[in-house]
Amino acid sequence: xxxxKRLSLVALPVAILAVSSLASAEQAPAPKPTIxxxxxxxxxxxxxxxxxxFEGVSVKAKGIQIKIDEATEVLKYDEKSFQVINEQxxxxxxxxxxxxxxxxxxxxxxxxxxENGVKIATKLTAxxxxxxxxxxxxxxxxxxxxxxxxxxxxLFDSRPLPRFQExxxxxxxxxxxxxxxxxxxxxxPADKNAPIIFYCAxxxxxxxxxxxTKAKALGYTNLKVYKDGMPAWLxxxxxxxxxxxxxxxxxxxxxxxxxxDVRPEKVAGDGFxxxxxxFPAKQAGKLVKGLKIKKNAPxxxxxxxxxxxxxxxAARLVKAGFRKVVIIDGGYxxxxxxxxxxxxxxxxxxxxxxxxxxxxEIVPEEFKKYxxxxxxxxxxxxxxxxxxxxxxxxxxxxxxxxxxxRDRLAELPKDKTILFQCNxxxxxxxxxxxxxxxxxxNIKFLNARVDFNKKGGYTITKE
Numbered sequence: 291x292x293x294x295k296r297l298s299l300v301a302l303p304v305a306i307l308a309v310s311s312l313a314s315a316e317q318a319p320a321p322k323p324t325i326x327x328x329x330x331x332x333x334x335x336x337x338x339x340x341x342x343x344f345e346g347v348s349v350k351a352k353g354i355q356i357k358i359d360e361a362t363e364v365l366k367y368d369e370k371s372f373q374v375i376n377e378q379x380x381x382x383x384x385x386x387x388x389x390x391x392x393x394x395x396x397x398x399x400x401x402x403x404x405e406n407g408v409k410i411a412t413k414l415t416a417x418x419x420x421x422x423x424x425x426x427x428x429x430x431x432x433x434x435x436x437x438x439x440x441x442x443x444x445l446f447d448s449r450p451l452p453r454f455q456e457x458x459x460x461x462x463x464x465x466x467x468x469x470x471x472x473x474x475x476x477x478x479p480a481d482k483n484a485p486i487i488f489y490c491a492x493x494x495x496x497x498x499x500x501x502x503t504k505a506k507a508l509g510y511t512n513l514k515v516y517k518d519g520m521p522a523w524l525x526x527x528x529x530x531x532x533x534x535x536x537x538x539x540x541x542x543x544x545x546x547x548x549x550x551d552v553r554p555e556k557v558a559g560d561g562f563x564x565x566x567x568x569f570p571a572k573q574a575g576k577l578v579k580g581l582k583i584k585k586n587a588p589x590x591x592x593x594x595x596x597x598x599x600x601x602x603x604a605a606r607l608v609k610a611g612f613r614k615v616v617i618i619d620g621g622y623x624x625x626x627x628x629x630x631x632x633x634x635x636x637x638x639x640x641x642x643x644x645x646x647x648x649x650x651e652i653v654p655e656e657f658k659k660y661x662x663x664x665x666x667x668x669x670x671x672x673x674x675x676x677x678x679x680x681x682x683x684x685x686x687x688x689x690x691x692x693x694x695x696r697d698r699l700a701e702l703p704k705d706k707t708i709l710f711q712c713n714x715x716x717x718x719x720x721x722x723x724x725x726x727x728x729x730x731x732n733i734k735f736l737n738a739r740v741d742f743n744k745k746g747g748y749t750i751t752k753e
Contacts, residue, residue, distance in 0.1 A: 322361045328450065329397070331468055332496050340400045344416070347388050348716045350675055351692040354411055355720055356400060364723045365402055365411040377416040377494070392416055397494055408696070419493040420517065426502065428487060428514040430522050436487075437461055444479055448490040448497040449520070455539035456588070457529035457616035459489065459520070467497035470504050482509045489516035489523075528591075528604035529616040533625040536590060536618055541565065547588040548643050552603045553622070561632045563592065563625055568637040571599040578606045583643040585611050592618035592625075650722045652709060652734040654750045660709060661686075661748075668707045673721040678713065682742030692717045695724050702730070710735040713742070
């Protein structure tokens with residue numbers, strides 16, 4: 291008995307240590323991803339490398355920003371040694387990607403070294419267009435003719451389901467490349483000589499060529515790849531979206547979009563999709579001209595049954611330069627048949643679109659309140675260079691260039707709300723992610739253009 295008691299007493303500290311270690315492990319933040327999920331279809335994670343989407347570059351801050359799924363990475367670079375290979379495979383320095391020469395959202399690989407806990411980018415490689423033999427390519431014009439005909443071919447969208455739920459080319463069926471092996475036996479035609487077309491997210495996307503390669507291995511002989519994909523289609527045409535996807539992928543998730551009911555207002559008033567704006571087809575010419583929203587705003591159009599009214603309004607919107615226009619397949623009839631919630635009464639008449647703010651973003655109206663009446667528990671930090679602030683800065687703001695943040699943390703108290711601003715939002719966002727990486731939580735940034743004068747006056751423009 292004595293032996294058992296002594297054994298328990300010895301084991302107790304070990305058990306406490308184990309529980310303590312477990313608690314620490316549970317509290318430790320999850321490591322940031324180093325490769326976007328979609329990139330894992332063709333690549334593996336590598337030490338000293340990040341794969342994701344280009345967000346922007348600040349020459350003044352000597353930093354680049356990339357997005358890896360929901361995570362954001364800000365890396366410094368040395369202008370003398372940093373190497374860039376752009377999407378045309380041209381090698382050079384930062385000049386190849388600054389001033390919007392590399393589009394936001396382009397897939398990139400960034401190689402880096404780490405110095406004192408700071409990632410220093412050494413090389414950025416932009417993903418080049420996929421190479422395909424001419425015999426396998428099909429143009430936008432050729433796809434348009436097939437879609438207009440509506441039969442005699444099979445069109446497959448190789449993108450993952452969440453992207454397909456944003457809208458697709460009419461007549462397309464979703465056959466995601468990551469699930470090709472599982473779904474192909476159910477979705478591909480029995481006829482191995484049938485005309486089959488694959489498309490995905492554009493010229494740099496490997497999923498549709500990969501799908502074609504897999505289909506060829508299965509014995510299919512009449513294969514084409516619409517290399518330009520969904521982005522090129524939406525430049526000249528509208529897409530299509532099911533009522534179910536509108537509900538599940540947009541309305542239920544509260545993702546900002548514009549929903550236009552193009553039926554006569556008297557008809558629409560008897561029942562419509564909640565959130566829709568009255569946009570009668572007969573007045574579409576005037577209404578489209580009066581739209582004051584961003585050209586890349588997602589716009590969904592519906593009529594009673596997915597007929598010509600919706601198609602004609604959608605076509606007008608595309609012609610006016612809107613790049614994300616889709617019609618709701620089956621219109622309001624399909625929505626009702628599915629048993630989805632309907633609203634009655636008077637529809638809104640003003641089209642409003644406010645993009646979802648980025649994590650940490652403060653809206654201009656709220657920022658202006660702090661700037662007009664500085665609070666003791668709020669610190670506004672201007673992260674532009676000292677040279678830039680000579681042309682004016684906000685009264686009461688503190689100037690700490692983004693390049694000096696890590697060396698001046700003592701001036702950034704964690705018990706205050708810290709608001710970062712610059713003159714475009716780029717450096718301010720980099721400052722936000724830098725401090726977030728260092729454990730700061732009560733921080734925000736202004737994602738807008740700010741023009742200053744030497745008297746402390748300013749104007750904020752949200753693009």
